[in-house]
Amino acid sequence: MKYLIVGLGNIGAEYAETRHNVGFKVLDALAEASNTSFTTDRYGAVAEMRHRGHIVTLLKPSTYMNLSGKAVRYWLEATRTPLENLLVIVDDIALPFGTLRMRTKGSDGGHNGLKNINELLGSDAYARIRFGIGGDFPRGFQVDYVLGQWTDEERKLMPERLKLFCDAILSFVSIGAARTMNAFNKK
Template structure:
């Protein structure tokens, strides 16, 4: 079993913000797999099948900075015997539209990731990162991540979110190493190779 956790903030006010890229990716996955969302107190979840593997999708509803609490609440209800944990999140350090996969590493100031690391007590999970770009000045970061992109940037981000969903499916079906080879190389070289 695999668990893909999309990071974001609940509520219509945040739906189109850059910070909610992770939520939008798992929404794309639920739609592709044809599975409905079920809501619980601190999270929404769905379950689908990719090939012969089960993929759970999760949206913590605890707000970004407390994402780990939503993940732990999910584990309390559904157990935590997952072969692979995949966390999908926005990434300030990449230009809009870039999608990269990595295993482990630091959190680079991302409070949702920090909350997941603190809840799990480990960093060695898979991350699918969706670039949202960085503002010129540090004091503009909060407004940037909670802002809604203009139309041109929005089109770029939507395409990246679809690629991020493809990356998750590739991880589940073919493994993280193959997915990294395909998607990270695609981003660097403009390749169109699929898993």
């Protein structure tokens, strides 16, 4: 079985430690824990790992957030991964910091990366894990907030949250979306 795990973010050093790049951050943690590393390839940085007999491709698109669908569509086709084995990790301002919310389909929720993926795949029937980044910003400052740096408190809590998200990804690969949602959406 093949799986494609996509962490959304923006390329470039200026975005590396921003809230909007938490998808990249989760995949970096998973790659490190799995003793694999990313190489630059078409439309992104790609790593491959095995988990319980499954081939898992990790993708950090280089197309920038709002055009993520181009990379996702290409790598789904290139790896011949079925849509039900796609998992996208994305930031969410509607959830408190570090909250994990997994769904098997749904709207983009105002997230431009998911919107582009939905448009280019012609479907919203793929799994996604939302990483809560909180919404503690004044009205009209959403862009500054999501492209802002983590607070000191968030940085301290990040390692345990990253481990939780990595565990959820490996659970998705091992036991599927439904059982993973039951186990992880409560944490």
